[in-house]
Amino acid sequence: MQKQLPSYPSRQYPRLPFSLDDDHVTRAWVMTGLFLLALLAILLPAYCMDTRQLDGASVWAKPIKFSLSLTIHFFTLAILAQQLERGRRLGMAVLLTGYAAVASGLFEQIYISLQAARGLRSHFNHDTDFDFHMYQLMGVGAVLLILASFTLGVVIWRHGKKDGSSYRLGSIIGLIMGSVLTFIFAGYMSATESHSVGTTLTNTNNVPMFGWSRTIGDLRVPHFVATHTMQLLPLLGWVLDRYRRPSRTVVISAAVVLMLLSVVLFVISISGQPAFPVF
Amino acid sequence: MAPEQIFSLANTAAMIGWAILVFSPRRLKPLFMIPKYLIPFGLSLLYAGLALTTFFIADGGYSSIASVRTLFLNDSMLLAGWVHYLAFDLFIGSWIAEKADDMGISRLIQGPILVATFMFGPIGLALFLSMRLGLIGRGGMHRAEAVT
Numbered sequence: 001m002q003k004q005l006p007s008y009p010s011r012q013y014p015r016l017p018f019s020l021d022d023d024h025v026t027r028a029w030v031m032t033g034l035f036l037l038a039l040l041a042i043l044l045p046a047y048c049m050d051t052r053q054l055d056g057a058s059v060w061a062k063p064i065k066f067s068l069s070l071t072i073h074f075f076t077l078a079i080l081a082q083q084l085e086r087g088r089r090l091g092m093a094v095l096l097t098g099y100a101a102v103a104s105g106l107f108e109q110i111y112i113s114l115q116a117a118r119g120l121r122s123h124f125n126h127d128t129d130f131d132f133h134m135y136q137l138m139g140v141g142a143v144l145l146i147l148a149s150f151t152l153g154v155v156i157w158r159h160g161k162k163d164g165s166s167y168r169l170g171s172i173i174g175l176i177m178g179s180v181l182t183f184i185f186a187g188y189m190s191a192t193e194s195h196s197v198g199t200t201l202t203n204t205n206n207v208p209m210f211g212w213s214r215t216i217g218d219l220r221v222p223h224f225v226a227t228h229t230m231q232l233l234p235l236l237g238w239v240l241d242r243y244r245r246p247s248r249t250v251v252i253s254a255a256v257v258l259m260l261l262s263v264v265l266f267v268i269s270i271s272g273q274p275a276f277p278v279f
Numbered sequence: 280m281a282p283e284q285i286f287s288l289a290n291t292a293a294m295i296g297w298a299i300l301v302f303s304p305r306r307l308k309p310l311f312m313i314p315k316y317l318i319p320f321g322l323s324l325l326y327a328g329l330a331l332t333t334f335f336i337a338d339g340g341y342s343s344i345a346s347v348r349t350l351f352l353n354d355s356m357l358l359a360g361w362v363h364y365l366a367f368d369l370f371i372g373s374w375i376a377e378k379a380d381d382m383g384i385s386r387l388i389q390g391p392i393l394v395a396t397f398m399f400g401p402i403g404l405a406l407f408l409s410m411r412l413g414l415i416g417r418g419g420m421h422r423a424e425a426v427t
Contacts, residue, residue, distance in 0.1 A: 038409035
């Protein structure tokens with residue numbers, strides 16, 4: 001691979017408050033995260049100047065949400081992987097799934113952005129053969145994205161430094177549970193061919209920023225909670241350790257609460273009810 | 280030579296430059312000189328020939344949309360404008376590639392940025408500059424320099 005990576009005189013990412021290793025897997029994840037974040041710089045002007053709408057929102061709303069979400073995903077992988085020895089991080093399992101996730105993330109984000117620019121749907125699009133095959137490819141990409149986080153969770157569990165910290169426990173449960181639940185909820189969403197359950201006359205008055213429906217079931221809500229468990233649990237663990245209150249009980253309870261929460265939101269959504277109804 | 284012929288010649292030259300930039304190994308320094316200097320320089324000379332023989336005698340100018348439109352109704356000037364894009368985009372693309380190598384950005388991620396620069400110049404530049412913001416030190420100095 002890249003044998004002659006330049007070495008650096010000081011910390012490699014001077015803007016970060018913590019240090020990351022300089023191996024090429026971490027680097028690929030950080031750079032992908034930065035690239036996705038940089039995309040916001042060109043998506044936001046388009047969002048501000050474009051009047052075209054798709055399903056009641058700006059055509060650019062979706063690529064903006066995806067770039068934020070995928071940025072978080074890749075930074076999470078890079079940060080949590082620091083619990084592994086460098087050799088383990090460059091081992092076959094993490095390396096292969098890691099690079100597959102990078103390729104998938106770039107593909108998904110670029111395709112979603114291009115479809116938005118054309119004013120077309122990216123997911124659930126059966127209009128032409130091309131759109132449909134690309135939608136199927138995106139399914140493969142989505143699975144590869146969470147395969148990386150799942151694999152990282154398992155490798156940290158098996159081979160990470162067993163220091164009994166809440167951070168370690170939160171990382172393992174967060175990555176594995178977040179990936180599995182995301183796989184189930186997003187898989188169900190793609191099987192039913194829509195993120196909405198029920199029909200609505202109004203697309204207005206959605207949840208600000210997130211765009212979730214407040215009148216019918218919206219499967220993106222449980223997907224959101226499940227996926228971001230990957231950040232919440234490690235963060236909780238880190239905070240517990242930081243304030244010298246490491247606790248298996250707290251982390252496990254939080255995991256159970258998040259799992260129940262996402263399952264309840266899923267049940268609410270598939271029954272056609274909004275998670276945030278208008279009162 | 281007819282403008283159409285010059286157009287396809289210039290396009291081919293630019294395409295060769297972009298292909299070298301995106302796909303060839305950067306360790307071959309002399310090869311990198313082709314997209315960075317040789318082709319943009321050649322295109323710039325072509326631009327000089329086109330613009331200097333046309334601009335001062337053609338109708339229109341740079342002062343309003345209407346006058347720019349009038350100017351580019353002239354095929355030689357339109358071609359010059361296109362060659363301007365080709366030359367500057369390729370030069371900027373090479374600059375991005377060079378800086379990105381220094382910062383250790385893998386080719387997988389350089390790819391989309393370079394393609395964006397090729398297709399929509401400023402979008403690629405904005406993407407790269409935004410990425411770079413996250414990689415420079417607090418003092419504004421570019422600390423991520425290779426020392427090997």
